[in-house]
Amino acid sequence: MIGIDVGGANLKVVDEESVHIHYCPLWKGAPLADLLTPYQGGAAAVVMSGELADSFSCKMDGICHIVDAIKSVFRAPLFYGTDGRFHTSAVPQLAAANWLASADWLRERYPEAVFLDIGSTTTDIIPLPLYNEMKGMTDLRRLQGGYLIYTGMLRTNLAAHIRSVEIDGIRTPVSTEYFAASADAHLVLGHIRDADYTCPAPDWGGATYQASLRRLARVVCADPDEIGERGAIRIAERFWEVQREIISKAVQQVMGESGADMLLTCGIGSALFARELNGRDLREEMGEASDALPAYAVREVALRSA
Amino acid sequence: MIGIDVGGANLKVVDEESVHIHYCPLWKGAPLADLLTPYQGGAAAVVMSGELADSFSCKMDGICHIVDAIKSVFRAPLFYGTDGRFHTSAVPQLAAANWLASADWLRERYPEAVFLDIGSTTTDIIPLPLYNEMKGMTDLRRLQGGYLIYTGMLRTNLAAHIRSVEIDGIRTPVSTEYFAASADAHLVLGHIRDADYTCPAPDWGGATYQASLRRLARVVCADPDEIGERGAIRIAERFWEVQREIISKAVQQVMGESGADMLLTCGIGSALFARELNGRDLREEMGEASDALPAYAVREVALRSA
Numbered sequence: 001m002i003g004i005d006v007g008g009a010n011l012k013v014v015d016e017e018s019v020h021i022h023y024c025p026l027w028k029g030a031p032l033a034d035l036l037t038p039y040q041g042g043a044a045a046v047v048m049s050g051e052l053a054d055s056f057s058c059k060m061d062g063i064c065h066i067v068d069a070i071k072s073v074f075r076a077p078l079f080y081g082t083d084g085r086f087h088t089s090a091v092p093q094l095a096a097a098n099w100l101a102s103a104d105w106l107r108e109r110y111p112e113a114v115f116l117d118i119g120s121t122t123t124d125i126i127p128l129p130l131y132n133e134m135k136g137m138t139d140l141r142r143l144q145g146g147y148l149i150y151t152g153m154l155r156t157n158l159a160a161h162i163r164s165v166e167i168d169g170i171r172t173p174v175s176t177e178y179f180a181a182s183a184d185a186h187l188v189l190g191h192i193r194d195a196d197y198t199c200p201a202p203d204w205g206g207a208t209y210q211a212s213l214r215r216l217a218r219v220v221c222a223d224p225d226e227i228g229e230r231g232a233i234r235i236a237e238r239f240w241e242v243q244r245e246i247i248s249k250a251v252q253q254v255m256g257e258s259g260a261d262m263l264l265t266c267g268i269g270s271a272l273f274a275r276e277l278n279g280r281d282l283r284e285e286m287g288e289a290s291d292a293l294p295a296y297a298v299r300e301v302a303l304r305s306a
Numbered sequence: 307m308i309g310i311d312v313g314g315a316n317l318k319v320v321d322e323e324s325v326h327i328h329y330c331p332l333w334k335g336a337p338l339a340d341l342l343t344p345y346q347g348g349a350a351a352v353v354m355s356g357e358l359a360d361s362f363s364c365k366m367d368g369i370c371h372i373v374d375a376i377k378s379v380f381r382a383p384l385f386y387g388t389d390g391r392f393h394t395s396a397v398p399q400l401a402a403a404n405w406l407a408s409a410d411w412l413r414e415r416y417p418e419a420v421f422l423d424i425g426s427t428t429t430d431i432i433p434l435p436l437y438n439e440m441k442g443m444t445d446l447r448r449l450q451g452g453y454l455i456y457t458g459m460l461r462t463n464l465a466a467h468i469r470s471v472e473i474d475g476i477r478t479p480v481s482t483e484y485f486a487a488s489a490d491a492h493l494v495l496g497h498i499r500d501a502d503y504t505c506p507a508p509d510w511g512g513a514t515y516q517a518s519l520r521r522l523a524r525v526v527c528a529d530p531d532e533i534g535e536r537g538a539i540r541i542a543e544r545f546w547e548v549q550r551e552i553i554s555k556a557v558q559q560v561m562g563e564s565g566a567d568m569l570l571t572c573g574i575g576s577a578l579f580a581r582e583l584n585g586r587d588l589r590e591e592m593g594e595a596s597d598a599l600p601a602y603a604v605r606e607v608a609l610r611s612a
Contacts, residue, residue, distance in 0.1 A: 027509070054485060054509035057520065058529045096527075121483070139527035143479050148527070150465075150482040159456075159466045160482035173449050176456040176466035177427070178484065179360060203333070203360035214363065221402075221445035221454070223364045 001306075002039055003299025004077075005098050005292060006032065006048040006066050009121055009155060009199065012292035013039055014299055019288045023198060026053035026062075032069040044074040045086070045302035047098040047294045052139065064090045080104075080298050084135050086305070096139045098294035099124040099148070105297035106264065107131045114260040116251055116279065117293055118269030120154035120199055125250050127258030146250045151243050153192065153269045154199045156182035158219055158239045161246070165220065165238040167231045172220050174235075178202045180219045182243065184212035185236035191272050244276060251277055266290040307612075308345055309605025310383075311404050311598060312338065312354040312372050315427055315461065315505065318598035319345055320605055325594045329504060332359035332368075338375040350380040351392070351608035353404040353600045358445065370396045386410075386604050390441050392611070402445045404600035405430040405454070411603035412570065413437045420566040422557055422585065423599055424575030426460035426505055431556050433564030452556045457549050459498065459575045460505045462488035464525055464545045467552070471526065471544040473537045478526050480541075484508045486525045488549065490518035491542035497578050518542075550582060557583055572596040 005012040011024035011032065020039075024030040051062030067090040070077050078086040080101045081093030099117065106115055107128045117124040125147050126134065134147070142148035151161065158180045164173045181202050186192045188209060197207030203218075205211045216232040217224045224232055251263060263279035265271075270290055274281035283290035290296075311318040317330035317338065326345075330336040357368025373396040376383050384392040386407045387399030405423065412421055413434045423430040431453050432440065440453070448454035457467065465482045472478065487508050492498045494515060503513030509524075511517045522538040523530045530538055557569060569585035571577075576596055580587035589596040596602075 052524065052527055054511075054521070054524060058531075060529075138532065140473075140478070140532055143481075143527060144473075144476050146479075149479065156482050157463065157466070157484070160463070167446075167450075170450050172446070173452075173455065175449075176462050178463070205360075215360070218358065218360060221358055221449060223366075225364075226444065226446055 001043045001045060001299055001303060003295040003297070003302070004036070004039075004044055004046045004070070005295035005298070006046065006050045006070075007098070007119075007121075008050045008053045010119075011035055012295040014289060014292055014295040015039070019292045019296070021198065021292060023200075026050045027055045029055060032066065033072045036070070036073045040073050043302075044070065044077040045080065045298045046070055046077050047080045047101045047298045048094060049096045049098045049139075051095050059095045060090070060092060063092070063094045067094070078302055080301065082136050082138070086302065096142075098298075099126055099142075100134065101298040101301060102126065102266075102293045103128055103131050103134065105300045110262065110264055112260055113262045113264045114251065114255050114258060115264040115266065115282075116247070116273060116277070118247070118265070118267040118273055119152050120268065121150070121152040121156065123149040123151055123247055123250075123267075123269075125149065125247075125254045127254050127260055129258045129260055146253050149246060149250055151246055152182060153186055153267075153272075154181060154183040154197065156243070158182065158185065158216075158235070161242040162235075162238050165235050167220060167227050167234060174219050175221055177218075180212075180215040180235070182239065183207070184215045185239040186272075187212045188216065188233055188236045189240055191240075192268070196268065247273065248277060266293045307349045307351060307605055307609060309601040309603070309608070310342070310345075310350055310352045310376070311601035311604070312352065312356045312376075313404070313425075313427075314356045314359045316425075317341055318601040320595060320598055320601040321345070325598045325602070327504070327598060329506075332356045333361045335361060338372065339378045342376070342379045346379050349608075350376065350383040351386065351604045352376055352383050353386045353407045353604045354400060355402040355404045355445075357401050365401045366396070366398060369398070369400045373400070384608055386607065388442050388444070392608065402448075404604075405432055405448075406440065407604040407607060408432065408572075408599045409434055409437050409440065411606045416568065416570060418566055419568045419570050420557065420561050420564060421570040421572065421588075422553070422579060422583070424553070424571070424573040424579055425458050426574065427456070427458040427462065429455040429457055429553055429556075429573075429575075431455065431553075431560045433560050433566055435564045435566055452559050455552060455556055457552055458488060459492055459573075459578075460487060460489040460503065462549070464488070464491065464522075464541070467548040468541075468544050471541050473526060473533050473540060480525050481527055483524075486518075486521040486541070488545065489513070490521045491545040492578075493518045494522065494539055494542045495546055497546075498574070502574065553579065554583060572599045
């Protein structure tokens with residue numbers, strides 16, 4: 001049995017031994033079935049959130065596309081839904097159930113925890129004590145409840161979080177173009193390594209410190225020599241202040257309302273946020289499976305219910 | 307003599323009789339020389355701002371690329387610089403001088419005005435009484451001074467201006483993905499027509515009312531039927547409130563500091579903002595040349611100084 005998580009930007013596959021993450025931009029028509037073919041042969045349990053990709057006219061269109069692609073590769077795959085059940089065909093409940101699969105697996109081991117999954121693009125904050133109440137929640141409701149936040153370690157446009165930044169003591173409004181990504185900020189701040197920069201850079205350039213400085217400078221329409229390394233780093237720091245504040249506030253709110261007594265972190269921002277928010281880093285016990293928790297979890301839940 | 311404005315997203319060409327606007331995304335390596343070849347034969351006066359496109363490693367790299375492309379098509383072209391002079395080769399002063407060419411032409415006719423040029427991506431707010439003080443300003447300095455604002459009628463990511471929107475009375479944080487553009491907001495609000503939607507849509511879909519509603523709904527991770535037409539329009543309205551406020555505040559500031567007594571509007575947002583801010587719409591006297599003012603102006607300035 002393998003577990004599969006079909007996101008909008010990434011495809012994650014977990015088997016008994018290892019975790020495979022493929023960049024798979026569905027909005028560009030990435031060949032999902034082709035990427036899955038090497039994993040053919042056994043059973044598959046699946047979650048998705050990629051149905052929101054804007055190459056699909058609506059979520060149901062996306063669900064059908066993804067289900068068809070999976071079924072073209074695997075025999076009798078099981079699709080986990082926001083109702084907490086497995087389905088064998090395309091139904092509306094399959095939209096964005098990845099977070100619930102993670103919760104479904106974690107709730108037995110950590111019934112009193114909130115878990116925080118910080119991915120490339122989005123952040124899930126799920127109160128495990130409220131697992132039953134969370135069932136059926138759409139992404140719209142999760143945005144409204146503070147359980148889904150569109151901020152991530154790699155792909156977030158800096159201009160979505162910061163309006164301006166102080167450069168040499170002068171308030172400097174930023175460009176709204178997608179000139180730099182959260183990966184650039186986290187790279188120059190040392191939160192991720194070059195090898196962690198697994199999405200394409202906004203300018204399709206390199207994943208290096210110098211290239212990230214160039215992209216950061218462009219956020220204020222400058223070359224690096226106009227604002228200096230210090231100026232570019234200031235832009236990264238400002239973004240990070242805001243991103244940390246957004247996530248930290250949301251975590252506090254969800255911890256409070258659910259009466260949870262511990263915070264579990266996973267995803268590529270796991271170690272960073274475990275440090276920042278005094279959480280327990282699931283990566284330390286799970287290893288790299290923590291970077292693909294929904295894929296890991298849907299497999300576990302399927303095995304448990306088999 | 308023709309006037310040419312090489313922006314990052316659009317190439318604009320003005321001759322005695324007409325205005326030609328070509329979508330020309332330099333960051334994707336659009337073939338600038340090929341697009342210009344049909345205009346070959348006479349003299350050319352040129353301004354640019356496309357050197358900031360992130361396919362170039364730095365502004366000088368962009369300037370050289372653009373100058374080379376122009377020189378491969380025209381004999382002895384003249385390039386207007388932020389020093390208010392024409393140059394015949396690639397020099398740093400050529401970076402983002404388009405707004406100054408417009409000011410240079412307008413200042414003799416409207417010495418006491420501020421002009422507001424609202425394009426697809428950016429907005430220039432230029433105090434003509436301060437023309438001489440404005441010379442030499444880089445885009446970084448213009449951002450800091452409030453003379454350049456990264457907001458436009460077509461390409462602006464809604465998430466760059468709004469953090470949340472009320473849907474059915476519930477505060478709803480938005481996705482930071484590039485799911486909807488300012489063109490979608492302005493289209494559903496009736497500020498632009500389908501034919502004015504001249505940039506690619508975020509999802510590469512159609513420039514229609516229904517397609518824009520779908521893109522707007524995606525900003526809160528929803529299909530249109532989850533939030534209704536009313537919900538999607540609310541997202542557009544919220545964006546427009548913020549965009550209008552940003553531009554209106556900046557115009558007030560520049561009017562105040564320069565002692566100007568009138569506001570001129572041009573660019574594709576010309577009529578809308580002339581109404582909103584009680585300005586004089588240059589389109590009414592110039593016709594479509596107002597949509598390509600820097601290209602028109604650099605030609606006039608070159609003819610004047612010839």
